[in-house]
Amino acid sequence: MSAPERFAPELRPYQAIIEHAELELAHAGRGEIDELVALGGRWEQLVAELPRTPPAAAAALLERAALMHERTRIELIRLREGVLGEHSANKHAQRAAAGYSGEQARSQRLDRSA
Numbered sequence: 001m002s003a004p005e006r007f008a009p010e011l012r013p014y015q016a017i018i019e020h021a022e023l024e025l026a027h028a029g030r031g032e033i034d035e036l037v038a039l040g041g042r043w044e045q046l047v048a049e050l051p052r053t054p055p056a057a058a059a060a061l062l063e064r065a066a067l068m069h070e071r072t073r074i075e076l077i078r079l080r081e082g083v084l085g086e087h088s089a090n091k092h093a094q095r096a097a098a099g100y101s102g103e104q105a106r107s108q109r110l111d112r113s114a
Helices: 009-029 034-039 040-048 058-101 103-113
Strands: none
Touching: 009 034, 009 058, 034 040, 034 058
């Protein structure tokens, strides 16, 4: 039996939200940003299909989806910090290489004379 069949019909849209949140979390955890971005439109569609007032039985599913979104947010923060760290390390390495090659000294003279 597939996952959507386990739930009452009124809970199937909430299960779809859970499955989508799990997929987003998996992509974020693997650093698959393009795949994650591609899922954005589907999320909007799933949310638009939800009733204005959720049934009481959906509370646990909504809480689980919220927790997965928080985990995804944390994964994205980690990815961002990793990218920023790599960028900083690359800039540092470029400055060091420029210093050894004498490029830095030439550019400083140009800056001073400009």
